[in-house]
Amino acid sequence: MHTDERILAYGGGWLDRAGARRTDPGWIAARLADRETVLLPLWRDHCLVSAERTPVRRGAVEAAGLLAAADETVFLGLDGGVAVFAVDLSGRSEQEALELAGAAEAVNVRSLVGGLGPAEAAVQAYARGLLHWHRGQRYCGSCGAVTVGRDGGHTRSCADAGCARLFFPRIEPAIIVLVEAPGAPDRCLLARHRGAPEGSWSTLAGFVEVGESLEDAVRREMAEEAGVTVVDLAYQGSQAWPFPAGLMVGFRATAAAEEVRVDGEELVEARWFTREELRARSAAGRPLGRIDSIDRHLLGTWLTAGD
Ligand SMILES: [Zn+2]
Numbered sequence: 203m204h205t206d207e208r209i210l211a212y213g214g215g216w217l218d219r220a221g222a223r224r225t226d227p228g229w230i231a232a233r234l235a236d237r238e239t240v241l242l243p244l245w246r247d248h249c250l251v252s253a254e255r256t257p258v259r260r261g262a263v264e265a266a267g268l269l270a271a272a273d274e275t276v277f278l279g280l281d282g283g284v285a286v287f288a289v290d291l292s293g294r295s296e297q298e299a300l301e302l303a304g305a306a307e308a309v310n311v312r313s314l315v316g317g318l319g320p321a322e323a324a325v326q327a328y329a330r331g332l333l334h335w336h337r338g339q340r341y342c343g344s345c346g347a348v349t350v351g352r353d354g355g356h357t358r359s360c361a362d363a364g365c366a367r368l369f370f371p372r373i374e375p376a377i378i379v380l381v382e383a384p385g386a387p388d389r390c391l392l393a394r395h396r397g398a399p400e401g402s403w404s405t406l407a408g409f410v411e412v413g414e415s416l417e418d419a420v421r422r423e424m425a426e427e428a429g430v431t432v433v434d435l436a437y438q439g440s441q442a443w444p445f446p447a448g449l450m451v452g453f454r455a456t457a458a459a460e461e462v463r464v465d466g467e468e469l470v471e472a473r474w475f476t477r478e479e480l481r482a483r484s485a486a487g488r489p490l491g492r493i494d495s496i497d498r499h500l501l502g503t504w505l506t507a508g509d
Contacts, residue, residue, distance in 0.1 A: 209320055210439065210440075210441040210496055210499055211315055211320065211323060211324075211441070211493075211494035211495075212323060212324050212327040212328075212441065212442045212443065212444065212494070213324060213440075213441060213442050214320055214321060214324050216281070216320075216321040216324050216325060217278055217279025217280060217281055217286060217325060217328075218279050218280040218281075219278075219279040220277075220279060220280050221356075224277050224353055224354030224356060225352075225353045225354070227352075230277055230354050233262075233277065233285035233287075234262050234269065234275070234285075234287070235262075235263065236262065236263070236285060237261060237262075237263045237264075238261075238284045238285070239261065239262035239263070239284065239285040239286075239287065240259050240260070240261065240262065240281070240284060240285070240286045240287070241259070241260045241261070241262050241265055241268055241269065241275075241287050241288075241289050242257060242258070242259060242278070242286065242287070242288045242289070242325070242326070242329055243258055243260065243268060243272075243288075243289050243291055243299070243302070243303035243305070244288055244289070244290055244291065244292075244326075244329055244330060244333055245290075245291045245292055245294070245296060245299040245300075245303075245308050246292045246296075246308075247310070247330055247333075247334055247446070248308035248309055248310060248311075249308070249309055249310070249311045249314065249326050249330070250291075250299065250300065250303045250305035250307075250308055251305060251306060251307050251308075251309055251314070252305065252306055253306040253307075255307070255309070255314060255317060257314075257318070257322060257326055258303050258304060258305045260303070260304065262285075262287065267302065268289055268291075268302055268303065269289060271291060271294065271302050272289035272290055272291060273290045273291070273292055273293040273336075273337075274289070274290040274333060274336045274337075274351060274355065275287055275288070275289050275290075275355065276288050276290075276329075276332050276333065276336065276351070276354060276355025276356070277354030277355055277356075278325060278328060278329055278332070286325065288329035288332065288333055288355075290333040290336065290337070291303065292333070292337060296308055311323060311326040311327055311330060312445070312494060314326075315493060315494040316493060323494075324442070327442065327444050327445075328442070328444060330444055330445075330446075331371075331442075331444025331445075331446060331447060332355065332356075332371060332444075334444070334446040334447070335371045335372060335446075335447065336351060336355065336358070339358050339369050339372075342360035342361075342362065342365060342367055342369075343367075343369075344360065344365055344367050345360060345362050345364075345365040345367075347360050347361050347362035347365060348360075348361050349361060349369060356370075356371065357369065357370055371447075372447055373447055373448075373449050374409060374410075374447045374448055374449070375409070375410045375416070375448075375449045375450075375451055376407055376408060376409045376410060376443075376448055376449070376450055376451070377407060377408060377410060377416055377419045377420045377423060377450075377451050377452075377453060378405055378406070378407035378450050378451070378452050378453070378496055378497060378500065379405060379406050379407070379420050379423070379424060379432070379452070379453045379454070379455055379500075380405050380438070380452075380453070380454045380455075380500040380501065380504055381405075381406065381424060381428075381430060381432055381454075381455050381456070381457050382454065382455070382456045382457065382504075383456075383457055383460055383474050384456060384457055384458065384459065384460065385460075387476055388476065388477060388508060389474035389475060389476050390405075390474065390475055390480075390501070390504055391405075391406065391428065391430065391457065391462065391472055391473070391474055391475075392404060392405060392472065392473070392475050393405075393406055393427070393428065393464065393469045393471065393472035394469065394470050394471040394472070395468060395469060395470070396467065396468060396469070396470050401488060403475070404491055404497050405491075405497050405500055405501065406423065406424060406427055406428060406469070406472075407423070407450070407497075408422075408423035408426075408427065408468075410451075416451050416453075417435050420432060420435055420453050420455060421435075424455065424457075426465060427464065427465050427468055427469050427472075428462050428463065428464055428465075428469060428472045429461065429462060429463030429464070429465075430457045430458075430459075430461075430462060431457065431458040431459065432455035432456060432457055432458065433455065433456055433457075433458055434455060434456045435453050435454075435455045436453060436454045436455070437451070437452070437453055438452040438453055438454055438499075438500060438503065439452050439496065439499065440452060440496075441495075441496040441499075443496075450496045452496050452499070452500050454500070454504070460474070462474075477504075477505055477508040480501065480505060481505065490502070
């Protein structure tokens with residue numbers, strides 16, 4: 203069970219993002235001309251990997267062709283002083299991208315979790331999220347002119363001088379909540395989502411809407427989806443979820459009453475589970491949430507708290 207609260211998958215702050223230096227185009231250009239600098243090629247949200255399913259890393263000077271072919275090059279950060287950039291080959295066909303990168307396959311980074319070290323998974327997810335944003339922000343939402351990347355790829359600005367609007371990478375926060383029952387015995391609320399396989403239970407989650415605090419979103423979502431009024435909200439941790447732009451914010455809360463009434467839209471069923479039931483399910487080979495998810499972390503922490 204993954205219960206390390208310091209590092210959930212895709213997090214950890216492994217790179218020094220060098221926020222004060224990446225705004226200097228001269229510094230970025232010097233990094234790209236440095237023999238030590240590393241390029242991570244990506245293709246349409248996919249990680250480009252070798253035959254051994256290791257993400258491809260190429261030297262920026264040695265792989266100048268890769269830089270020339272990229273739709274976008276973004277500075278991710280410094281890894282022990284070595285600059286790391288992501289290059290987007292999405293404008294190419296899959297075959298061209300594989301050849302340019304010297305890769306064997308294009309895969310979803312989530313399919314690599316477990317085999318990749320946490321730092322590598324985090325950096326690949328970060329690169330994927332940032333490049334995804336660039337592809338969706340090519341035009342200005344105010345005037346329709348093209349936008350251009352700047353600040354090492356952490357900002358885009360409208361190319362129309364009269365407009366010059368700035369765009370920042372967009373993050374879409376969502377709350378995810380482990381709801382406990384009021385009174386004994388200890389139980390938590392899990393739900394089956396529409397479309398999820400039979401017997402697949404998870405904690406409740408939903409997007410934060412405009413004009414809401416995280417706590418507002420927790421109260422609204424639990425009431426809308428499960429008919430549950432929650433009290434005693436407590437922050438549990440957060441997880442970068444750049445698939446494509448999420449930030450998962452985990453809470454624990456207590457239901458004011460035991461009655462549950464699912465909305466029938468997002469949730470088809472919800473009920474209370476004791477720790478014994480969850481342990482029995484886990485022992486029977488039915489895992490609690492995906493290995494890389496904060497869902498599993500919330501459940502794991504709750505189970506451990508009962509020991
Ligand atoms: Zn504009």
